[in-house]
Amino acid sequence: MPDNEINVGGTLIWYYYVCKREVWLMGRQITADQDDTNVILGRFFAEQSYGREKKEIAFGHMKFDVVRKDRHGLVVAEVKKSSKHIKSAKMQLAFYLWELSQKGIKARGELLFPKEKRRELVELTDELIDNLLEAKRDILRIIYDSIPPEAEKKQICRNCAYAEFCWS
Amino acid sequence: MKKTIYIFNDGQLKRKGNTLYFESEEQKKYLPVEDVGELMVFGEVSLNKKFLEFASQKEIIIHYFSYYGYYMGSFYPREHLNSGHMILKQAEHYLDEEERIRIARQFVSGAARNIRQVLRYYNNRVGGISETLNRVDEVIMSLDDCHDISRLMAAEGNIRDRYYRVFDIITRNPDFPFEERSRRPPRNHLNTLISFGNSLMYTIVLSEIYRTHLDPRIGYLHATNFRRFSLNLDLAEIFKPIIVDRVIFSVLGKKMITVNDFEEEGEGIMMKDRARKTFVQELDAKLKTTIKHKGIGRPVSYRRIIRLELYKLEKHLIGEKFYEPFIAQW
């Protein structure tokens, strides 16, 4: 697999902070069980909101739920159903901010959890950039490894569509 | 788990009102497309391209059986799960003779050890099988010394021969003597049941393969060349004794199927629809029964066990974990 074949995008960043094994499997297109309840519903609601033209603002391959300007500059926001995977969500948004900055667009980020009446600010700091670049390198290292990282039983396995693959 | 629909009547399958629709002389019926995973067609059923397009879009696989109940072929919609990595690994393990044998041996070993489980159970219940059990054990011990596919195939044939020869002791049903294994056409009632059950098993495994990243054309025990599908035949070997044969023993034991449910057809013996329905119903129920699974930590159905077996094979192919076949606990 030559380097340029793998493009570490926001999705892999997300999975990286959820489960490293999933990164390897996704990187090799070994997708999870398509009969899994969450997979089916995810696909269904994605198609539905797509049809209804959910108001998203696209920047290249990135899509944001809200884009606005305040006195400090541009703010891009994402609405999340729950803060369960807040670390993943934060790093993914940071990754988009970093991609925007590469294109010369300076922005700050916001994660919105309307159900929890919670809001989380994400600002691209040098430290965060370092973390992201480190994650990106680590993701490539994981994918290039000939075998996937060993399965570890975690809380999230209970609702994971890979569970039967991992524990069979 | 989506359902399997079995069509015995003659009629027409259509796409209607965005769902599946079957029309025959006696009935008109809509089928919930979102809950159908596969169709097994025994009757004279006609359908058009629009229907196939719909089936393909909904990832529904269709298996066809001839008038005599033989498997004819399947409508296997275009692959919806694709992993270049997995396909390469699958082919790599086929091309490397060493690797191919290692996997093929596990399939034979799984089949043999499940046969042993069935034999043990009946030896405890009715007795008189211990000699066969010993022989089967010997062959299982010798599998490690089989270094080419033909020797493996021979060992498997040997076990199966001995196994079939005690079917009369197991079934204790003089109407259904085993005599000898005959296929295409099967020449007695028991052989007809075995053939029918095995073909169903092949299609069920094929449907499960469709829901993984494996390619059904690349098998290890059964050679890949010339045949359309072979991986399903490989895996079916493991499940035939504990699923198909147990259903046979059960329908014969409970006299749910009798010799009156068959008819002569040329050289062979053919099942009537009533018997096929009974068999299919029992098989369907068997596949839905659940057993406890240690790794997964909750009960899983036999149907799901087949899927898990495919996952285990995938993990072997990607080099993660050596494949060990599923062995029934009793």
Added chain:
Amino acid sequence: MFVILVYDVNVKRVVKVLKTSRKYLHWVQNSVLEGEISKANFHKLKAELRSIINDEEDSVIIYVFRSLQYSSREIMGIEKGGQDIFL
């Protein structure tokens, strides 16, 4: 799980509700469908119906049974439809 779905909706939306429900359940008789349904499909069915019906005018009721143990189904007159894996 097993569900029984009954609906009483404005005639303008009857066909849509029927067609949508038939993708997930078996038709039993006028305005009644039933069947085994997976958790995912149950959510999908409800989401689809929600986008069709008018909350002010229409009514859809779904009875949900975790299993059919301790229940029985009795029919008087003729059986018009229902769930069967054989055709």
